[in-house]
Amino acid sequence: MHALYPLVVSALLFSVGVYGVLARRNAILMLMSVELMLNAVNLNLVAFDALWRDRLHGGQLLTLFTIVIAAAEVGLGLAIVLLVFRNRKTVEVDRLTELGEARRDPAEARRGADAETSAEPVAAAREGDGP
């Protein structure tokens, strides 16, 4: 089999993942796109393992490692997304701009002030979580 078939498929999968990460707004859909990119890398590793007939099976074992790390990554990522959802009631990544530069016109600043006051009870609830 010509080596370009798996390599081109993996390049296409990777760029589809890039599109997903950049174009999606929901954090879980972004995680799915990251999984697509990781799978593209895995396909590359397996293809090069088959191409160069590695005696130590480095490509396939690195694929197994990548799969495990991706599972750990998606577990932690979902925990973070759930925490963001619990504190902010949204998982839309471009709405989470508290750490950004303050660069707002007055109308938006008023809306931002409203958002901050509405964020207060959430923080209070978070502090009140303990016994």
Next chain:
Amino acid sequence: MTAQEVVFTLLGAVAVGSAILVVTTRQLVHAALWLVVSFGALAGAYLLLTAEFVAWVQVLIYVGAVVVLLLFGIMLTRAPIGRMPRGGPDDPLDSGNRWAALAVALATAGVLITTLVHGFSDAVIDLKAEGGGAEPLGASLFRTWVLPFEVLSVLLLAALIGAIVLSRTDIGPRDREGRR
């Protein structure tokens, strides 16, 4: 075009097509289900590349665990289930920079495919069924790669503890008076 190439082309078309549906569909749950199709087609591609153990691990972990985890995430964040109307700047699924993302993705694909075609235009994979099963992989894993394997177990433990600490609400930083 040999039979293997035909089968791989079909599998690759399924994988890329369902991946495109993952990033373009308007229904969150359908995105996760198209992800299953894409990962399944990739498992078939691994089988074709004589990596049978990796193929089954892919089915078990990706299709079995990761997609179920993503579905749980969709439900726990109370994501809108069902078809989302396409709604301008307040669209909850797609951000406004769809065309910039498309341009970047096409540029990435162009650069990668040009490089690969220039670099590997005469490389031919000689597919022989050997070395992809559990036995050679296990022997290699526990002889040569045993140190990364053990480090990986520590990484998994750290991820496990991190996920527990992040998602439990009754453990957290102490407040100012030192109470928990």
